Amino acid sequence: MVYEKAPAKINLTLDILHKRKDGFHEVEMIMTSIDLSDRLFFEVLTKDVIIVDSENRYVPNDHRNLAYQAAKVFKKQCGIRSGVKIDIDKNIPVAAGLAGGSSDAAATIRGLNRLFSTGLSNEQMEKMAEQIGSDVPYCIQGGTQLAKGRGEVLTPLPPLPACYVVLAKPKIGVSTKEVYGKVDLNNMIHPNNELAIKALEDQDFQAVCDQMVNVLEPITMNMHKEISPIKEQMDNADADGVLMSGSGPTVYAIVKQQSKAERIYNSLKGFCEEVYVVHSLR
Ligand code: ATP
Helix, strand or coil: CEEEEEEEEEEEEEEEEEECCCCCEEEEEEEEEEEEEEEEEEEEECCCCEEEECCCCCCCCCCCCHHHHHHHHHHHHHCCCCEEEEEEECCCCCCCCCCHHHHHHHHHHHHHHHHCCCCCCHHHHHHHHHCCCCCHHHHHHCCCEEEEECCCEEEECCCCCCCEEEEEECCCCCCHHHHHHCCCCCCCCCCCHHHHHHHHHCCCHHHHHHCCEECCHHHHHHHCCCHHHHHHHHHHCCCCEEEECCCCCCEEEEECCHHHHHHHHHHHECCECEEEEEEECC
């Protein structure tokens, strides 16, 4: 049995540069891992099957599961004939903008690499991950990284300075595809990734907060009226930085002080379906 932790990510920035000929958007975004993780357990089966069990009613356990897809690609490319059982203890909210499925897929590649002693390098695992989804290569190593291209051109960055992250997810699921479909390239406020990277290099927490911009935020907010009151509540509670992650709907606040994190958490509990306080991950 092999165990892997699959951490969620938040976007410190998310920019879209243009739409490519292949239909994907060219992105430039800074992501960072947080201490809210799924736990995955891998076992070898003698019969050549892939069994996924997530015990979560929002997550399919068949070929649609991203961990299943990762196992299929891994087995094919590494020539593995035995089967595998994957148990997923799901803690990351689903369809939330936190890359839960992508992180499970990446953890599956890492986990099977250990289970079958295949000795793939991080670069080889990232290449394999590209076939499963745009955020999966980032999730192989996680941490704080700049992601370009579709998300697969990665540059490691200094970590987000240690802080508390308060996450609030309203009771709606957001389709990433639908949000990207509404992108209007002539009408968006872009983040300044150069300044955001400089802030990380300087380990200047407030400067990082000042550079937090996500071009998808106004789009998802327009589609779902539940999101902006959460942002307002976090701002009113004096959060250091507030942003929607990915295509949403999860909104997060980052703060240095524990007392502030608790205040924000308490102000949102009861108001929002799922609220968490976690740490940034270095
Ligand atoms: P991203 O931030 O990468 O856009 P997300 O956090 O918005 O992702 P996920 O939680 O990955 O979204 O779920 C998106 C969809 O993928 C869900 O509708 C879910 O049914 C499906 N899915 C497939 N496999 C998984 C998995 N292992 N965990 C969660 N969702 C999965």
